[in-house]
Amino acid sequence: MAVKNPMTSDFLHSAYCGESMAHMRYLIWGEVADNEGLPNVARLFRAISYAEQVHATNHFREIGGKTADTTVTAGGVFGSNKTADNLQGAINGELHEVEQMYPVYLNAAEFQNEAGAKRSFNFALEAEKIHAKLFQKALDAVKSGKDIELKSIYICPVCGHTILNEPPEKCPVCGTSKTSYVKF
Numbered sequence: 001m002a003v004k005n006p007m008t009s010d011f012l013h014s015a016y017c018g019e020s021m022a023h024m025r026y027l028i029w030g031e032v033a034d035n036e037g038l039p040n041v042a043r044l045f046r047a048i049s050y051a052e053q054v055h056a057t058n059h060f061r062e063i064g065g066k067t068a069d070t071t072v073t074a075g076g077v078f079g080s081n082k083t084a085d086n087l088q089g090a091i092n093g094e095l096h097e098v099e100q101m102y103p104v105y106l107n108a109a110e111f112q113n114e115a116g117a118k119r120s121f122n123f124a125l126e127a128e129k130i131h132a133k134l135f136q137k138a139l140d141a142v143k144s145g146k147d148i149e150l151k152s153i154y155i156c157p158v159c160g161h162t163i164l165n166e167p168p169e170k171c172p173v174c175g176t177s178k179t180s181y182v183k184f
Ligand SMILES: [Fe+2]
Pocket: 048, 051, 052, 094, 127, 128, 131
């Protein structure tokens, strides 16, 4: 079902753009981390990049409707510096989504009775909370001159839920089964 209310629709467009840019930015920053000899930070960027792709895809689907042109504006972080700077940029972006953007968008969708958008915003909000913590852990390691210690990273392909080491029997956010999780 396509979104009906223009305000929630605008928020979906903006969130779609923000997630699309985060997806791409994390791929770029993953390459930078690889070049700095930080393969686990690079893998973390790639895994979380995939989670942002899941969010962008969900928002895109909720916009729905007919194929049409539109112009969208979304805040984006630019610049590719040292990995420590990039990780701080990533943390700032994730915290903006957790503390301001998604709570506001979620409230608007709830107020306007947009069930699909509400679901999509909630999926993203829950994953971004985890992303902020993981990027902080990576930054702490890099600041002490080391790569982050990481085994496997698992991403839920439906909601972007992100977890280290082992996927749960069922995704705690959307209920998707363990076997569907994508491993990085
Ligand atoms: Fe994120």
